[in-house]
Amino acid sequence: MSLILSRRALVLGAAASLAGCDRLAKKEAVREALFSAENFHKWAQRGLMARDAMAREFRPDQISPFFRPNGTANPNTPEYKALWRNGFADWRLRVGGLVERPLALSLAQLHAFPHREQITRHDCVEGWSAIGKWRGVALKRILDAARLRDGARYIVFRCADDMGDGRGYYESIDLIDAFHPQTILAFALNDEPLRVANGAPLRLRVERQLGYKQAKYLMGIEALASLEGIGGGxxxxxxxxxxxxxxxxx
Known part of the structure; x- marks a missing residue:
């Protein structure tokens, strides 16, 4: 029987490993940073698992018959509809921020990069899951092409979906997840180009995180030193x- 290490089990296991750290934990600043729910979860997973540990990959016969869209099913803005009507020929993925070589990549240019395929499970915070086959370019290849500067610590993703407030959907990950081999910019699902509902023309797949991290309708990527100036910080x-x-x- 395979062992499935749940989020809860991971945190509880990490807690047991801290038995010898009680003197350090008595310091208020250390305690607040270490034992906040988010920081502790992050520390626990990364402390107990290899940084390059792979998310489970599945067989083709395990692919879900229908891959339910998460979040928005269509940005439906004038700008996005114009790109869609033209088959995304005028779309560009802009890569900037703390990079030595800013990029503006077309779909054709992304297709020219070496591809990765992976069959993985999408776990939504709403409680549903689906298994799909993704094809795309490893984010690492794009970041290497842009040449990150030394101060870069986070990668921020900007999306075409304005979420009704005009600000646009955005997400971010750190460099550990950005350079993970299963973190890809996907342009195909189940051997077909992405449908609008699933994030056309390009979406993020960061397979070791929940669904809301999988940013859809990608328009831009920024390498930043801090998240303080992004949205609410x-x-x-x-x-x-x-x-x-x-x-x-x-």
Whole structure:
């Protein structure tokens, strides 16, 4: 029988490993940083598992018959509809921030990069899951092409969905997840180009985190030293508006 290490079990196991750290934990600043729910979860997962540990991959016969869209099913803005009508020929993924070589990549240019395929499970915070086959470009390849500067610590994703407030959906991850081999910019699902409902023309797949981290309708990527100036400063749309954890590892 395979062992499934749940989020709860991971945290409880990490707690047991801290038995010898009680003197350090008595210091208020250390305690607040270490034992906040989000920081402790992040520390626990990364402390007990290898940084390059892979999310489970599935067989083709395990692919879900229908991959339910998460979040918005269509940005439906004039700008997005114009891109869609033209088959995204005029769309560009802009890569900037703390990089030595800013990029503006077309879909054709992304297709020219080496691809990765992976069959993984999407776990939504709403309680549903679906298994799909994704094809895309490892985010690492794009960041290497842009050449990150030394001060970069986070990668922020900007999306075409304005979420009704004109600000646009945004998410972020740190460099550990950005350079993970299963973190890809996906342009195909189940051997077909992404449908609008699933994030066309390009979406993030960061397979070791929950669904709201999988930003859809990508328009831009920024490498930054801090998340303080992004939205409300918590690193993501739902983190700022609904108090979701920034680190949503599973």
């Amino acid at each position: 918590k690193g993501g749309y739902w983190e700022d508006r609904a108090g979701y954890d920034w680190y949503a590892g599973i």
